[in-house]
Amino acid sequence: MRRGQKGSRPGVATIVTTAIMLTTVAIMGSGVVVWGHSNIFQSEGTIATSFSNNVNQINENPIIEKIWFCKIQSNCPGKPVPAVNITLNNQGNIGLNVTQIQFITSTKTIQFHYGNQTILSQRTGSILIPFAYSSNVLTTIQVTTARGTTISTQALPP
Numbered sequence: 001m002r003r004g005q006k007g008s009r010p011g012v013a014t015i016v017t018t019a020i021m022l023t024t025v026a027i028m029g030s031g032v033v034v035w036g037h038s039n040i041f042q043s044e045g046t047i048a049t050s051f052s053n054n055v056n057q058i059n060e061n062p063i064i065e066k067i068w069f070c071k072i073q074s075n076c077p078g079k080p081v082p083a084v085n086i087t088l089n090n091q092g093n094i095g096l097n098v099t100q101i102q103f104i105t106s107t108k109t110i111q112f113h114y115g116n117q118t119i120l121s122q123r124t125g126s127i128l129i130p131f132a133y134s135s136n137v138l139t140t141i142q143v144t145t146a147r148g149t150t151i152s153t154q155a156l157p158p
Contacts, residue, residue, distance in 0.1 A: 057147040061092035065124065067141060067155040069133055084131045088143065090119040097146040103131055104140040133157040 066087040071080035084103070090096055098117040103110045112129055119125035133139060135157050142152040 053147060056094055057149055059093045060096045060145055060147055060149045061090065062096055062098075062119070062143065062145065062149065062151055063089045063091055064141070064143065064151060064153045065089050067153065069155070069157040072128065072130065081130050082132050084129050084133065084141070086127045086129070086141065086143070087124060088119055088127070089124045090121055093121055095120045096149070098125075098127065098143055099146050100142075100144040101127065101129060102140075102142040102144075103133075104142065105134070105137050 064086065066085075068085040068087075070083055070085060072083045074081040086101065088098065096119055097114075098119065099114055101112045101114070103112075110131065112131075114127075117125070117127060138154055138156055140152055140154050142150055144150045
């Protein structure tokens with residue numbers, strides 16, 4: 001056996017190479033696990049929110065009960081303003097928020113936006129809207145909730 005020759009310690013390079021490879025694999029594996037974990041939880045949150053919104057939208061059940069075309073008192077005494085009173089009944093299991101009401105005629109569409117008109121479950125709510133309606137012109141009335149449920153009816157002002 002020869003001493004003093006280069007490479008007289010067989011296996012040291014193999015041990016060092018194996019240690020470097022194991023460390024690299026451990027670091028890369030940990031990174032992949034952390035990345036996958038964060039993606040799964042982000043997707044899980046999105047799916048849970050979407051599921052909740054869709055189920056809640058199914059549980060909404062607003063019904064337009066009555067439409068009254070009337071005149072209300074304005075800031076100017078003696079000058080009544082035309083208006084529409086809409087009565088909604090919430091037959092659903094959860095409360096709803098009315099966010100928009102549209103009046104659609106053959107010549108125009110007018111939208112009224114609301115921040116938060118709440119109608120609780122199994123309750124009735126009334127919304128009074130100043131609207132310059134035209135007599136004997138068929139008007140479609142669409143009510144939209146915060147969850148995207150839209151109901152509509154048609155009425156003929158007097």
